[in-house]
Amino acid sequence: ELKVEQNPLFLSMQEGKNYTIYCNYSTTSDRLYWYRQDPGKSLESLFVLLSNGAVKQEGRLMASLDTKARLSTLHITAAVHDLSATYFCAVDSTDSNYQLIWGAGTKLIIKP
Protein backbone atom coordinates (compact mmCIF):
# COMPACT_ATOMS: atom_id res chain seq x y z
CA GLU A 1 0.00 0.00 0.00
CA LEU A 2 1.33 3.41 -0.96
CA LYS A 3 1.83 5.58 2.08
CA VAL A 4 2.84 9.19 2.43
CA GLU A 5 4.14 10.35 5.76
CA GLN A 6 4.78 13.91 6.78
CA ASN A 7 6.69 15.11 9.75
CA PRO A 8 6.29 16.92 11.87
CA LEU A 9 2.50 16.98 11.98
CA PHE A 10 2.52 20.11 14.06
CA LEU A 11 5.12 22.85 14.17
CA SER A 12 5.13 26.06 16.14
CA MET A 13 7.96 28.43 15.41
CA GLN A 14 9.03 32.01 15.76
CA GLU A 15 9.17 34.49 12.96
CA GLY A 16 12.56 34.78 11.36
CA LYS A 17 13.52 31.14 11.94
CA ASN A 18 14.21 28.49 9.34
CA TYR A 19 12.62 25.08 9.33
CA THR A 20 12.00 22.05 7.14
CA ILE A 21 8.96 19.85 6.68
CA TYR A 22 9.61 16.32 5.49
CA CYS A 23 7.50 14.13 3.23
CA ASN A 24 8.39 10.44 2.87
CA TYR A 25 6.59 8.06 0.55
CA SER A 26 6.68 4.32 0.20
CA THR A 27 6.76 3.60 -3.52
CA THR A 28 8.54 4.60 -6.68
CA SER A 29 7.32 7.92 -7.96
CA ASP A 30 8.81 10.87 -9.77
CA ARG A 31 5.97 13.18 -9.00
CA LEU A 32 5.27 15.03 -5.81
CA TYR A 33 2.94 17.90 -5.07
CA TRP A 34 2.84 20.42 -2.24
CA TYR A 35 -0.34 22.23 -1.25
CA ARG A 36 -1.20 24.85 1.30
CA GLN A 37 -4.47 25.12 3.20
CA ASP A 38 -5.50 28.03 5.38
CA PRO A 39 -7.98 27.24 8.19
CA GLY A 40 -11.45 26.60 6.82
CA LYS A 41 -10.28 27.34 3.30
CA SER A 42 -9.50 25.39 0.17
CA LEU A 43 -6.21 23.85 -0.90
CA GLU A 44 -3.83 25.88 -3.01
CA SER A 45 -1.17 24.29 -5.17
CA LEU A 46 2.33 25.42 -4.21
CA PHE A 47 4.77 23.22 -6.09
CA VAL A 48 4.75 20.37 -8.57
CA LEU A 49 7.99 18.37 -8.59
CA LEU A 50 8.27 16.05 -11.56
CA SER A 51 11.78 14.62 -11.50
CA ASN A 52 14.58 13.52 -9.25
CA GLY A 53 16.55 16.49 -8.02
CA ALA A 54 13.80 18.97 -8.84
CA VAL A 55 13.95 22.12 -6.79
CA LYS A 56 11.42 24.91 -6.86
CA GLN A 57 11.29 28.14 -4.91
CA GLU A 58 8.61 30.69 -4.32
CA GLY A 59 9.38 33.47 -1.90
CA ARG A 60 10.40 32.00 1.44
CA LEU A 61 9.40 28.45 0.47
CA MET A 62 11.63 25.99 -1.33
CA ALA A 63 10.67 22.43 -2.21
CA SER A 64 12.96 19.64 -3.37
CA LEU A 65 12.56 16.04 -4.42
CA ASP A 66 14.90 13.08 -3.99
CA THR A 67 13.21 10.14 -5.67
CA LYS A 68 15.96 7.71 -4.69
CA ALA A 69 15.40 8.46 -1.02
CA ARG A 70 11.64 8.81 -1.64
CA LEU A 71 11.78 12.10 0.18
CA SER A 72 10.66 15.62 -0.44
CA THR A 73 11.37 18.60 1.74
CA LEU A 74 9.64 21.93 2.10
CA HIS A 75 12.05 24.46 3.53
CA ILE A 76 10.88 27.69 5.09
CA THR A 77 13.36 30.52 5.26
CA ALA A 78 13.01 33.40 7.71
CA ALA A 79 9.41 32.49 8.48
CA VAL A 80 6.74 35.17 8.62
CA HIS A 81 3.30 34.98 10.22
CA ASP A 82 1.54 34.87 6.83
CA LEU A 83 3.02 31.44 6.20
CA SER A 84 0.95 29.96 9.02
CA ALA A 85 -1.15 27.24 7.40
CA THR A 86 -1.38 23.49 6.97
CA TYR A 87 0.93 22.09 4.31
CA PHE A 88 0.15 18.85 2.51
CA CYS A 89 2.30 16.75 0.27
CA ALA A 90 0.85 14.24 -2.17
CA VAL A 91 2.28 11.60 -4.48
CA ASP A 92 0.91 9.75 -7.47
CA SER A 93 2.29 6.61 -9.05
CA THR A 94 1.35 3.57 -11.03
CA ASP A 95 0.79 1.84 -7.69
CA SER A 96 -2.02 4.24 -6.92
CA ASN A 97 -3.45 4.16 -10.43
CA TYR A 98 -2.21 7.73 -10.67
CA GLN A 99 -4.44 8.90 -7.86
CA LEU A 100 -2.94 11.36 -5.45
CA ILE A 101 -2.08 9.81 -2.10
CA TRP A 102 -1.99 12.49 0.54
CA GLY A 103 0.06 13.01 3.62
CA ALA A 104 -1.73 13.91 6.84
CA GLY A 105 -0.60 17.52 6.64
CA THR A 106 1.72 19.64 8.74
CA LYS A 107 0.06 22.38 10.73
CA LEU A 108 2.47 25.27 10.89
CA ILE A 109 2.00 28.13 13.34
CA ILE A 110 4.39 31.04 13.11
CA LYS A 111 4.37 33.34 16.08
CA PRO A 112 5.28 37.01 15.75
Place this chain on the structure above:
Amino acid sequence: DSGVTQTPKHLITATGQRVTLRCSPRSGDLSVYWYQQSLDQGLQFLIQYYNGEERAKGNILERFSAQQFPDLHSELNLSSLELGDSALYFCASSVSGTWGYEQYFGPGTRLTVT
Protein backbone atom coordinates in the same frame (compact mmCIF):
# COMPACT_ATOMS: atom_id res chain seq x y z
CA ASP B 1 -9.41 31.91 -7.16
CA SER B 2 -8.73 28.51 -8.70
CA GLY B 3 -11.54 28.72 -11.24
CA VAL B 4 -13.32 25.73 -9.73
CA THR B 5 -16.74 26.55 -8.30
CA GLN B 6 -18.77 24.60 -5.79
CA THR B 7 -22.29 25.08 -4.48
CA PRO B 8 -23.61 25.38 -1.91
CA LYS B 9 -20.95 26.73 0.42
CA HIS B 10 -22.73 25.52 3.51
CA LEU B 11 -25.36 22.87 4.02
CA ILE B 12 -27.09 21.87 7.23
CA THR B 13 -29.35 18.87 7.17
CA ALA B 14 -30.68 16.10 9.38
CA THR B 15 -29.67 12.49 9.65
CA GLY B 16 -31.28 10.24 7.09
CA GLN B 17 -31.60 12.99 4.50
CA ARG B 18 -30.10 13.21 1.02
CA VAL B 19 -28.12 16.11 -0.40
CA THR B 20 -26.48 16.99 -3.68
CA LEU B 21 -23.24 18.92 -3.98
CA ARG B 22 -22.34 20.57 -7.25
CA CYS B 23 -19.00 21.34 -8.85
CA SER B 24 -17.98 23.15 -12.02
CA PRO B 25 -14.38 22.53 -13.10
CA ARG B 26 -11.98 25.08 -14.51
CA SER B 27 -12.52 25.89 -18.13
CA GLY B 28 -10.78 23.26 -20.22
CA ASP B 29 -10.33 20.74 -17.43
CA LEU B 30 -11.75 17.32 -18.19
CA SER B 31 -11.13 15.59 -14.89
CA VAL B 32 -13.04 16.11 -11.67
CA TYR B 33 -12.14 14.71 -8.27
CA TRP B 34 -14.16 14.64 -5.06
CA TYR B 35 -12.57 14.68 -1.62
CA GLN B 36 -13.86 14.57 1.91
CA GLN B 37 -11.99 16.33 4.68
CA SER B 38 -12.92 15.77 8.28
CA LEU B 39 -11.01 16.63 11.42
CA ASP B 40 -10.14 13.08 12.36
CA GLN B 41 -9.66 11.57 8.90
CA GLY B 42 -7.67 14.12 6.97
CA LEU B 43 -8.17 14.44 3.22
CA GLN B 44 -9.84 11.39 1.72
CA PHE B 45 -10.17 10.81 -2.01
CA LEU B 46 -13.68 9.72 -2.94
CA ILE B 47 -13.99 9.44 -6.70
CA GLN B 48 -12.69 10.76 -10.02
CA TYR B 49 -14.43 11.37 -13.30
CA TYR B 50 -12.78 12.06 -16.61
CA ASN B 51 -14.75 13.44 -19.51
CA GLY B 52 -17.98 12.01 -18.21
CA GLU B 53 -16.73 8.59 -17.22
CA GLU B 54 -15.75 7.24 -13.84
CA ARG B 55 -11.96 6.90 -13.75
CA ALA B 56 -11.14 5.86 -10.20
CA LYS B 57 -12.77 5.20 -6.88
CA GLY B 58 -11.34 5.82 -3.47
CA ASN B 59 -12.92 5.46 -0.08
CA ILE B 60 -16.42 6.26 -1.21
CA LEU B 61 -19.30 4.82 0.74
CA GLU B 62 -22.10 3.00 -1.04
CA ARG B 63 -24.48 5.70 0.22
CA PHE B 64 -22.54 8.20 -1.88
CA SER B 65 -22.60 8.48 -5.64
CA ALA B 66 -21.40 10.94 -8.23
CA GLN B 67 -21.66 11.71 -11.89
CA GLN B 68 -20.15 14.05 -14.43
CA PHE B 69 -22.42 15.58 -17.03
CA PRO B 70 -21.75 16.37 -20.71
CA ASP B 71 -20.97 19.99 -19.82
CA LEU B 72 -18.34 18.54 -17.42
CA HIS B 73 -19.91 19.76 -14.21
CA SER B 74 -20.18 17.11 -11.54
CA GLU B 75 -22.53 16.29 -8.72
CA LEU B 76 -21.89 14.31 -5.56
CA ASN B 77 -24.97 12.75 -4.02
CA LEU B 78 -24.93 11.81 -0.36
CA SER B 79 -27.86 9.82 0.99
CA SER B 80 -29.00 8.34 4.31
CA LEU B 81 -26.79 10.89 5.96
CA GLU B 82 -25.16 10.13 9.28
CA LEU B 83 -23.56 12.42 11.83
CA GLY B 84 -20.16 11.16 10.74
CA ASP B 85 -20.71 12.49 7.24
CA SER B 86 -20.28 16.02 8.55
CA ALA B 87 -17.17 17.32 6.79
CA LEU B 88 -15.79 19.64 4.17
CA TYR B 89 -16.30 18.28 0.68
CA PHE B 90 -13.92 19.51 -1.97
CA CYS B 91 -14.06 19.20 -5.68
CA ALA B 92 -10.87 19.52 -7.69
CA SER B 93 -10.20 19.54 -11.40
CA SER B 94 -7.26 18.94 -13.66
CA VAL B 95 -6.71 19.15 -17.37
CA SER B 96 -5.96 15.45 -17.62
CA GLY B 97 -6.85 12.31 -15.73
CA THR B 98 -3.32 10.99 -15.66
CA TRP B 99 -0.22 11.75 -13.71
CA GLY B 100 1.82 14.88 -13.58
CA TYR B 101 -1.03 17.35 -13.58
CA GLU B 102 -1.77 19.36 -10.49
CA GLN B 103 -5.28 19.51 -9.20
CA TYR B 104 -7.06 22.79 -8.63
CA PHE B 105 -9.42 22.82 -5.69
CA GLY B 106 -12.76 24.53 -5.31
CA PRO B 107 -13.75 26.44 -2.18
CA GLY B 108 -15.52 23.43 -0.70
CA THR B 109 -18.96 22.69 0.70
CA ARG B 110 -19.24 22.45 4.46
CA LEU B 111 -21.82 19.82 5.32
CA THR B 112 -23.23 19.63 8.81
CA VAL B 113 -25.49 16.72 9.66
CA THR B 114 -27.53 17.17 12.84
